[in-house]
Amino acid sequence: MAETILVIDDSTDVRALVAVALKDAGYRVVEADNGPAGIETYHAHQPDLILLDIGLGSMDGLEVCRQLRAVTDAPIIFLTARTDEVDQLVGFAAGGDDYVTKPFSPKVVVARVSSLLRRQQRPDAGERTKYEAGPLSLDTASRTARVNGEPIHLTRTEFDLLTTMMENSERVCTREMLLERVWGEWFGDTHVVEVHMSRLRNKITAAGGPKVGAVVRGVGWRLGVE
Amino acid sequence: MSESSGLGEESQAVLAFIHASQTGVLRDAIAALEASSPDDLPAVVHSIRGSLGSYRLHDAHAHVADLSRLIADQSTSPASADAARLGTVEALRALQVAAEDRSVISHG
Numbered sequence: 248m249a250e251t252i253l254v255i256d257d258s259t260d261v262r263a264l265v266a267v268a269l270k271d272a273g274y275r276v277v278e279a280d281n282g283p284a285g286i287e288t289y290h291a292h293q294p295d296l297i298l299l300d301i302g303l304g305s306m307d308g309l310e311v312c313r314q315l316r317a318v319t320d321a322p323i324i325f326l327t328a329r330t331d332e333v334d335q336l337v338g339f340a341a342g343g344d345d346y347v348t349k350p351f352s353p354k355v356v357v358a359r360v361s362s363l364l365r366r367q368q369r370p371d372a373g374e375r376t377k378y379e380a381g382p383l384s385l386d387t388a389s390r391t392a393r394v395n396g397e398p399i400h401l402t403r404t405e406f407d408l409l410t411t412m413m414e415n416s417e418r419v420c421t422r423e424m425l426l427e428r429v430w431g432e433w434f435g436d437t438h439v440v441e442v443h444m445s446r447l448r449n450k451i452t453a454a455g456g457p458k459v460g461a462v463v464r465g466v467g468w469r470l471g472v473e
Numbered sequence: 474m475s476e477s478s479g480l481g482e483e484s485q486a487v488l489a490f491i492h493a494s495q496t497g498v499l500r501d502a503i504a505a506l507e508a509s510s511p512d513d514l515p516a517v518v519h520s521i522r523g524s525l526g527s528y529r530l531h532d533a534h535a536h537v538a539d540l541s542r543l544i545a546d547q548s549t550s551p552a553s554a555d556a557a558r559l560g561t562v563e564a565l566r567a568l569q570v571a572a573e574d575r576s577v578i579s580h581g
Contacts (some may be wrong), residue, residue, distance in 0.1 A: 260524040264490065272578045276486040302519050328523040350526020350534065352488045 248397035249275040250364055253294035253309065255285035257328060259301050261349070265298060265326075268353030269360065282306030286314055294321060296360055299343070300360060301327040309341040316342035320390075321405055322363040326351065331464060344404045345430070366407055378413040380472040382456050385413055394456035405447040408440075412460065412470040421467040482543070491528055496572065498528045505567045506558060511551055514558060515544055535566045 266276040277292045279285035289297065297315060299306035304367070313365050325346040344417050345359055360388055376388040380393045387410055392401050400408065407429045412420055425439050425440050444460045451459055461471030483491070502521040509517040518541045525534040540561045543552045 258520050258524050260494070260501060261527060263494070264487075264527055268484070268487050268488045271484050304516075326523075328519050349523030351523075352483070353527075354483050449552070 249273055250295040250395070251277060251292055251296045253277050253285065253288055253292065253302045255279045255282070255288075255297065255301040255303070255308070257281060257302070259319075261300070264296065264353055265356055266426055268357050272357045272361070274360070276323075282308070282311040284400045285311055289315060289319065296321055296364055298321045298356070299323055299325055301325050312341040312343055316402070318388065320403060322366075324359055326356075342402055344402060362403070363403070365431065365449060366403065366429070375414075378416075379411070380413055380416055380470060383409075383413070383451070383459070383472055385410060394451060394454040397454065399450055399454045399456075401447065401450060404443050405450065408447055409459065412468065416472070419463045419467045419469045422426075422465070440468075480557050487563050496569070497532055498524055499533055499569050499572070502533065503562055503569065506562050506565070508539075509529065509558065514554065515541075518544065529549060530568075536561050536568075537543050538580055 252269050254262050254265050254276060255278075256265070257280050262278050262280070266278060269276050277288055279293060280287040283306060284434065285297075287292055288294075290398075299308045299311060303311065308325060308327075312325070313320075314455075315323065322344045323342065325343045327346055328349040342365055347356055347359055349461075356440075358458070377388055378385040378387075384393045384396075385406075386467060390406060390411060392399050392406060411425060411428045420438060422440050426437060429443075430439070447459050451457065457472045459471055460468045463469055483497075502525055505517050507513055518537060521540055522537045524533060525537055542555050543549050543557050
């Protein structure tokens with residue numbers, strides 16, 4: 248069955264173009280033209296991924312993202328005409344997984360959607376799914392992370408970052424490696440790794456866990472937990 | 474009406490949709506700019522800028538991007554912003570007329 252994508256954008260023309268590209272790629276598309284309608288449409292259709300414009304009307308895309316994050320772990324890609332880095336970073340702080348700047352190429356939107364949806368596929372049978380390091384434990388089959396046995400909520404991107412570091416706990420993870428493993432095809436600012444690493448670290452320490460993602464200057468990051 | 478030579482990278486369905494929609498997208502942009510008030514001009518410009526560029530209407534997008542920069546400048550007076558808005562409407566209308574002329578020629 249085709250995966251469902253929710254497109255929330257106040258521009259009829261933008262929604263139409265995105266919808267044509269996604270349907271052409273085999274996805275089912277549902278649409279909303281404002282924030283409250285987007286949240287309502289989410290509950291009605293339970294989409295697999297959400298494309299969300301930042302510059303919506305009375306309830307902007309960042310607030311919509313915060314509200315959606317309270318009820319779903321589905322990947323969220325921001326569509327934004329604001330290209331400055333601050334907006335992008337604020338977008339990720341709100342819980343987004345990726346962003347596409349307008350004007351956009353429809354095939355880039357489809358590529359980002361496909362990449363994020365691939366990341367949430369279950370591991371193959373026989374593949375290792377459980378990892379432990381100090382008070383941290385991870386189960387990639389159920390996509391749960393725990394600190395001292397207590398579950399913590401991570402976004403999809405944070406979970407994938409932690410998984411990659413725990414899978415490679417004996418080595419340094421380079422920026423290129425993390426971008427490739429976590430984001431797949433990435434066309435944006437490569438400092439996205441720092442942003443998500445910082446959020447991951449803060450969530451784990453706030454839950455009483457260790458400071459993960461130790462910087463190895465000029466090389467990358469290592470898990471940093473024995 | 475395409476202003477781009479890079480459309481070949483998209484699928485045939487998307488290409489066809491973009492070509493078929495460009496006139497309507499430009500018309501929508503002109504109507505939105507004409508109807509905008511000083512208060513909602515930044516939001517309108519923000520919205521149509523993304524649409525025009527995504528539909529590969531690069532010349533129209535450039536005009537609206539210029540307007541966007543001007544109204545974002547704190548030193549721009551309301552009168553100057555409105556004059557620029559009307560100037561942009563005229564520029565987009567000229568592009569629309571040129572596109573319709575090309576269409577008549579190619580279909581004639």
